[in-house]
Amino acid sequence: MITSGSSTFWRATLALCLGSFMIFANVYITQPLLPMLAQTFEVSALQAGWTFTVTTLTLGLSLLIWGPLSDALGRRWIMLLTMSGATLVTLLLSQTDSYTGMLVLRAVQGVLLAGLPAIAIAWMGDEFERPAMLLAVGLYIGGNSLGGISGRLIGGFVGDWLGWSQAFMVMTLLSVVCLLVFALMLPASKNFRPQPLKPRRMLADLGSHLRNPVLLLAYLIGGFNFFIFINQYSYITFVLADAPYNLPTRVLGMLFLTYLSGTVGSAIAGKVGQRLAQPLCMALGVLVLMTGTVLTLSTELWLIVLGFLVNSFGFFFAHSSASSWVSQNAHHARASASSLYLLFYYTGASTGGFYLHPFWEWQAWNGVVIGSLLVLLLTLGLSLALYRLQQRRSVTVAG
Template sequence: MIVSGSSAFWRATLALCLGSFMIFANVYITQPLLPMLAQAFEVSALEAGWTFTVTTLTLGLSLLIWGPLSDALGRRWIMLLTMGGATLVTLMLSFIEHYTAMLALRAVQGVLLAGLPAVAIAWMGDEFEREAMLVAVGLYIGGNSLGGISGRLIGGFVGDWLGWSNAFLVMTLVSLFCLVVFALLLPESRHFRPQPLKPGRMLADLGSHLRNPVLLLAYLIGGFNFFIFINQYSYITFVLSEAPYSLPASVLGMLFLTYLSGTFGSAISGKVGQKLAQPLCMALGVLILMTGTLLTLSDTLWLIIVGFLVNSFGFFFAHSSASSWVSQNARHARASASSLYLLFYYTGASCGGFYLHPFWERLGWQGVVLGSLIVLAGTLTLSLVLYRLQQTRLAAAPA
């Protein structure tokens, strides 16, 4: 098994972080472009948001395919092939002329982008020792946040400078670079044990994970946190693109630099999780996320930015804790268990905009904050319930 701090640990972790960076840069590239796309294709704010929503939705659903497939066929080649396909779709997006074509390609891209997230943490579970995995998961999720930042910066700056289509062209070059380095660095699997590809067995594995309250509560916490967190960014772009702020797409893209605090939050979550029960780490992350959300009620731009910095730290701290919790507590079929977590996670991202939209229509940004706090109060409660369940199980375990 790969131990923390070894050369194999750093090669594998760097490869998976680069892969994660590439995936999430592609997922989020359209987010700072939403006002520009709404104007270019003459669609509403909600319809423009579909360029993000459809990708996260198909990504989430496809995790149910790639995760179980990797349990049977192996992890590495699924990651490589799906990353290559996603890069090709990004290139195609730079040439489309109709909004329906963009939505169709973004849906296909979501299917391909699901390959690495469905498999990466399961790969770590196979190859890393427990301590190494806790550290690697935090760094890997840090790669998620850096990818999210970079995708939005590329979308914002290149879109503002050269137009939205060239933003996809630049993203193609970035993706190709990440793919080549990933292929060179990631070691071959040494401890993977394939399971026969049996659809009945796959469904049974998924069903058993869903019946396990230790996993189900983590799925709900991760899904509903993301349900709120990511869609706050979508609505704040419309707030800040209008008076009195009137920020262009390039500056809106810089708002996503607030994800850097999330990179730090996810990176330290593994260390904190070695000293504090992981359900309490999840609860702490939710409390921080609620605090940042309240800060965004200010009319002052710098306080809004501080609010999103706090949000990002809290969200990724909780997400990293929940994600590693799932992999550690799955009794079998780890990739399937991780895939279910991510299904809840990305389904949350896809549905949160629809939930928040009525709040936005009636009360503006204050309504988005109200809707957010209602859901976050629920995930905080679930985190504490999970902690109580963990303590009950520890007390019942034989000495």
């Protein structure tokens, strides 16, 4: 098993972080482009948002394929194959000239982008010792946030400078570089034990994970947190593109630099989780996310940005804790368990915009904040319920 701090640990962790960076840069590239895409294709804000949500939707659903497949067929080659396919689709996106074509390609891309997220944490569970895995998961999720930042910055700056199609071209070149380095750095699996590919067994594994309250509560916490967090960014771009702010696309892209605080939050979550019960870490992250959401009610631009910095820290702190909790508490078919977590996670991303849209129509950004806080109160309660369940189980084992 790979130990924390060894050269192999850093090589493997860096490879997975870089792969994560490439995946999430591709997922989020359209988010700062939404006002531009709405104008170019003459569609509504909600329709423009589909260029993002269709990707997260197909990504989430495809996790149920790649995770179980990797339990049976191996992990490394599936990650390489799907990353290569996603890069090719990014190139095709740079050449599309219709809204429908973009949606179809983004849907296909979501299927391919799911390969690495479905498998990476399970790969760590196979190869890393527990302390090493806690640290690696935090760093890996930090790669998620850095990828999200970079994708949005490329979308914002290149889109504003050369147009949205050239933003996809730049993303293609970046993806090729990341893919090559990933292939060279990720060590071969040494502790993977394949399971026979039996669809009935796969469904049984998924069912057993869903019936396990220790896992199901974490799925709901991660899913509903992302349901709110990511879709707040979509709606705030329309607020800041309008009067009195009138921010151009390149500056809207810079809003996503607030994800940097999420990188910090995810990186320290593993260390805090060694001292504090992970369900309490999830609850703490939700409280921070609620605090940041309230801050965004200000009309001052700097306070809105501060609110999103706080939001990002709290969200990724909770997400890192929930994600590692799932891998540690799934005692069989780890990739399937992690895939289910991410299914809830990305289904939340895909559907949160529909939930928040009536609040937006009702009271604009103030309505979005109200709708957000209602759901975050739910995830706070679920985190505390998970902590109580953990305590009861500890007492039962000790007795």
